[in-house]
Amino acid sequence: MKGRYLSLAASGAVLCLTAVTLTGCGALGGLTGDNEVTLRVVAADYGDNPQNSSESYWKDLAAGFEKANPGIKVEVSVYSWSEVDAKVAEMVKAGKAPDIAQIGAYSDYAAADKLYSAEELLSVKTEADFLGPLADAGKVKQIQYGMPFVASTRLLFYNEKLLADAGVIGKDGKGWQPKSWADLEAAAKKLKAANVPTPFALPLGREEAQAETMMWMLAGGGGYTNNEESYSIDSAPNIKTLEFLRDKMVGQGLTGPVEPGKLDRQAAFDAFTKGEVGMLNGHPTLLKQAEAKGVKFGMVPLPTADGSDKPAMGVADWVMAFKTGHRQQSGKFLDFMYQPKNVTAFTEKYDLLPATTTGYQAKQAATGGNAPQLKPFLTALPGSRLYPVGKKSWAGVSEDIKQNIGKTVQPGGQPAKVLEGIATTARAADPR
Template sequence: MHRAARTASVATALATAFAVTACGSSAGGEVAADKKQTLTVWAMGAEGEKLVDVAKEYEKANPNITVKVTPVGWDVAHQKLVAAAAAGKMPDVAQMGGSYMGEFAELGVLEPVDTKTFDEKDFFPAGWQQGEVEGEAYGVPWYVDTRVLYYRTDLAKKAGITKAPADWKGLRAMASALQDKADSKWGIYMQPRGLDTVQSFYPFLYSAGGEIVDKDGTPVIDSPAAVKAFKEYGDYVKQGLSMKSSQPGYDPLKDFNTGDVPMFFSGPWISTLIKDQYPDLKGKWAVAPVPADKTSTSMAGGSSLVVSKDSSHKAAAKEFIKYLTDAKGQTDWFERTSDLPANTEAWKTGELADSPSLQVFKKQMETAKSSPTLANWTEVTSKVDAAVESVTQGKASPEDAAKKAKSEIESLVK
């Protein structure tokens, strides 16, 4: 999911405002699932628009339920959610990503997941973990994504390479060969700085065995594994294999089409964009798992569905979420949106089972790592963004950048 910036002071102020408001709020008596009622649902971006159509299908099969879907832009999603929480007016059901989960669970506005209805074993481990806060599940996985390697197979062949790189050594060699023998301007694109650089860095950090904080919430971004990842990432820029600077919001697809950027890491939506925007690339590109160091491990993303603690329609909300997250609902959602199913049963038939490229995403998702659901996680990762930038721009050594990031993160997680 996309992330909205926020500060600890804002979160603290919101918590205070919510506490004052919530004291006087009451959801009243709860309505049984089979009673006539209106269910309010907020969903973000393209998902919000597509969910309107799904809601209409659900209403046909459940005429007692009216599903009122409100599409919300990602640019205002966080603002609208915190305002609704403060006013005690959260929707019955909301789409929520892992970077929001810790904050809203801490505010006390989310209903814990009914684990008798929703079984953790039905979902990718990392997908389920994105909805957990301190061992309690608050979100049911709706869809997932992860990062894999996109590469130009035709240019690789020109460079004398016939298969995707399996490890860091192979990735570095392939980037060099593409630049030297296939006339690519760059060997690979890796975001050098700016907001969310951490998302480009995660495959290196996790594959090296590193983390930002450990399971106890202690910062470990200066561990030997993390330092190794900083060095490896920075060396691509230092050696001229990846660009030192790119414009905010830079999209590598145009340069992927021309061959100037023959490799980059990204998520499943890129496959659809390539097919739609650059049909001439058909048969000239492929995806591959993240090249391994200690392991081949990428980041886990996606969204979960949550229920408001104050909702008087919890039973109906649970049934609607069940409809969206069982294998049948997940397959339908994939066909409508290309969002990857969080329910693993949906991957056993049809295109999801038969497509080699989709199976690469499935394999990567099986080992992907989810971010900790800390209330101020975006602030924490902003320190890693800065650390990566200091390394790629030659302002600090990997060791010094890691130490500084750890010190700054320590003050945020005390």
């Protein structure tokens, strides 16, 4: 979920599959027989290793759909999050758009009139099941083109043993409730003194720099847009936020040996699961990854600059259907994909949050049972702030952030200048 929700990392391998066997990737959107249509689907990989790749989910989904819909074949190409958006862009530019794409942004394609609307694709039941805030975020000029796939919110994870050994918390490892950035800084200094390799991981590498940046901006009282939904990337609170990271976190050697601009989210997660990171911002998928490695951890909201309440960041990943001439078949597949059992199968596999009301209700019930750790993520979802995905310029702005935001926290970095450059380009692409 990349904000990626979510935007999550995976291997770089490209996996091309039909419902039963792996195949080569052919031309997109073709007919395979007199009455048989092949739907070409491009999706992101949410796994962190080959064993939990999203390939298995899509393979099972395609098999179930094909069984229920004779005459429609489904072939899915699964790419890592670091390349899937670019792959779809290349396909569209080459005139070979997939029928369906599950990626991080939709609005630029909607603005170019390349997508079917949700109303043109989905049954009334499916369309009405989306959580309201997520459905609204999928609209361009009041028409929904982006269909939320999964969602996530973010919390601050901390390694209980490392913080206890450093004297930040008691030996029981419980009950830490940092409120302000001063609390974070103090904890990171103690971790550094205890020789923790990375007191606070700050992944501003291109994998998901836009997410890490937005979390900190919101906690600093800013964000990518103002209350009128105009870009405010170069606002005073945002500048102060990045100055804090530059001077207090990076400048004091509290963010570890890897330069933040070169540190990707999954690399930070991997280091956390190895016991090398004291604190970092994480999404629900980190729960399973850390538990699998036996890491004892706690989770709290990211503290804010002054200790006052600020909204959390929410991320949704998006599904869209391109105008390839297969509107009816694509709609059938999407209705099938959004059936509660299929939504649950995916969200449970990766500990993500559902984008549908039925899925949300099921998760709420589960948080008191087999998934209690998801409760704080789920609680934060309705009031969270999402990327400005409805702006057709967002894909380009997000890429600009990925490429440049790491420069702001380097020694001698100039947050005001970098943010002004990103903001100027963003406003030019989205005049109001």
